[in-house]
Amino acid sequence: MSAPWLVVGTVPEESAGLMEGACTLSGDTLRVGLLELPVRRGTPALLAACCAATVALGIAPPQALLAGDAGRGHGSGRAYAHLSAHLPQLAPRGLTFHYLFPDLAGHDRVFLAAQALPRRPLLVADAGFMYAAKMSGQAREYDLFTPDAGELAFLADEMAPHPFYTRGFLLAEGEQAPALARRAWDSGGAARTLLIKGETDLVVHGGEVEREIPGPRTPAMEAIGGTGDTLTGMVTALLMAGRDMTSACATAALANRLLGQLAQPTPATQVAELMAHIPAALAQAEHAP
Amino acid sequence: MRLPFGRAKKNATEASGERGVLAFEHTAEVIRAETALKAAGFAVRVMGPPPDMRTGCDMVVEFPLVHEPAARRALTAVGITPLAAAPVRAGMLEPVSLYRTTDFGAWLMVRAANMKITVEKASGRIVNISGGGCPDVPALAELMVGRTLAQCPTPAEHGQTLCSYALELAFQEARRMMPSHADTEKTA
Numbered sequence: 162m163s164a165p166w167l168v169v170g171t172v173p174e175e176s177a178g179l180m181e182g183a184c185t186l187s188g189d190t191l192r193v194g195l196l197e198l199p200v201r202r203g204t205p206a207l208l209a210a211c212c213a214a215t216v217a218l219g220i221a222p223p224q225a226l227l228a229g230d231a232g233r234g235h236g237s238g239r240a241y242a243h244l245s246a247h248l249p250q251l252a253p254r255g256l257t258f259h260y261l262f263p264d265l266a267g268h269d270r271v272f273l274a275a276q277a278l279p280r281r282p283l284l285v286a287d288a289g290f291m292y293a294a295k296m297s298g299q300a301r302e303y304d305l306f307t308p309d310a311g312e313l314a315f316l317a318d319e320m321a322p323h324p325f326y327t328r329g330f331l332l333a334e335g336e337q338a339p340a341l342a343r344r345a346w347d348s349g350g351a352a353r354t355l356l357i358k359g360e361t362d363l364v365v366h367g368g369e370v371e372r373e374i375p376g377p378r379t380p381a382m383e384a385i386g387g388t389g390d391t392l393t394g395m396v397t398a399l400l401m402a403g404r405d406m407t408s409a410c411a412t413a414a415l416a417n418r419l420l421g422q423l424a425q426p427t428p429a430t431q432v433a434e435l436m437a438h439i440p441a442a443l444a445q446a447e448h449a450p
Numbered sequence: 451m452r453l454p455f456g457r458a459k460k461n462a463t464e465a466s467g468e469r470g471v472l473a474f475e476h477t478a479e480v481i482r483a484e485t486a487l488k489a490a491g492f493a494v495r496v497m498g499p500p501p502d503m504r505t506g507c508d509m510v511v512e513f514p515l516v517h518e519p520a521a522r523r524a525l526t527a528v529g530i531t532p533l534a535a536a537p538v539r540a541g542m543l544e545p546v547s548l549y550r551t552t553d554f555g556a557w558l559m560v561r562a563a564n565m566k567i568t569v570e571k572a573s574g575r576i577v578n579i580s581g582g583g584c585p586d587v588p589a590l591a592e593l594m595v596g597r598t599l600a601q602c603p604t605p606a607e608h609g610q611t612l613c614s615y616a617l618e619l620a621f622q623e624a625r626r627m628m629p630s631h632a633d634t635e636k637t638a
Contacts, residue, residue, distance in 0.1 A: 173589030203588035232586020232610030288583030326498035429577035
């Protein structure tokens with residue numbers, strides 16, 4: 162049996178404690194171990210998309226470590242502590258970090274534990290953990306970040322502690338994205354590969370744009386909470402299936418765009434309504450020229 | 451306690467016009483402190499702390515340093531105690547102030563910094579919240595989506611992080627743009 166891939170994130174309920182186990186998706190319900198979770202946004206949306214994609218790809222689903230955290234950071238702290246203590250036994254081949262409180266000390270403990278493993282896992286970071294990874298100065302040790310345009314400006318600004326504070330001269334506009342990606346790489350704020358979400362999605366490796374995914378465009382997707390989570394979920398599944406990084410990113414980006422074309426959403430559509438279209442979107446994206 | 455950075459505080463005469471920062475234990479306290487200080491008539495702004503103060507998702511309140519005692523009294527009155535006060539120095543960052551609105555016909559999306567809120571124009575109902583990466587974003591979305599601008603709890607009340615602060619800005623901008631749906635008295 163191959164080593165697991167672990168997704169680490171939070172659910173918005175302080176009392177939920179720590180949950181760990183294999184994930185399955187049944188209709189609108191995500192199961193982690195014996196626990197059922199609604200799929201609305203955040204890490205459950207990432208996991209739901211990842212599960213749907215792994216089924217479509219014919220591979221085993223991911224493992225999850227979820228902490229109850231509604232923003233105070235305590236649950237994320239428990240996840241950091243648990244992870245740094247148990248990573249050697251788990252020996253994952255990949256880790257996807259998601260909605261976690263961006264605590265630098267917690268990040269550093271987990272990062273050092275991952276670096277100490279005999280076989281280095283692939284490291285993917287999105288959302289709050291990506292913020293901490295950038296602030297730690299260790300961004301280049303990560304394999305993949307999945308920022309949107311605003312987060313890209315934050316990665317490119319060596320002074321910024323959070324996307325909220327990105328300096329004004331670094332405008333998060335689409336046409337600036339290649340230059341910002343280069344700046345982020347040169348200043349040590351970027352992972353080796355960036356999958357940048359925008360009007361045109363970009364796959365950037367070592368500061369150089371490798372792929373552009375301009376369409377199809379569905380403007381309503383920007384309003385739907387969780388569409389970035391579905392992208393990170395699908396790219397995680399493709400990496401789990403052994404696709405190389407650039408192919409995984411480009412396929413996931415195209416599949417996420419195809420979700421919009423297939424679901425025909427309005428700005429009021431909820432992300433759970435997109436999940437049923439993942440197998441078709443992924444199949445189309447994998448066979449795209 | 452005084453922070454281990456920055457210049458020594460000048461006397462009150464010299465310091466007239468000088469700005470200081472107040473640091474707090476939690477971001478939620480920063481949001482409450484800003485509200486309390488504004489209500490007490492102080493000109494304050496939420497800022498990013500200097501690099502040597504940063505721990506991750508944090509912010510400080512910038513205020514007129516000469517009024518520190520009065521500011522502390524205003525905070526004490528609402529049960530908030532700052533961890534520290536210090537003069538402003540180089541390295542402070544201003545928040546992203548960019549607002550952007552997207553008109554989807556029946557819906558309006560308002561973005562402030564990294565957070566977006568989408569509202570159904572006819573009803574004032576919040577239909578989606580997107581953006582951000584801190585763990586209170588999904589929690590706030592649970593509270594807010596499906597409710598109207600007038601009826602829903604505010605991010606300032608329940609948020610903990612910079613993302614929730616950005617969402618509060620987007621929320622207030624949406625209320626400003628749709629005043630007929632923002633009257634809490636009328637719709638409560």
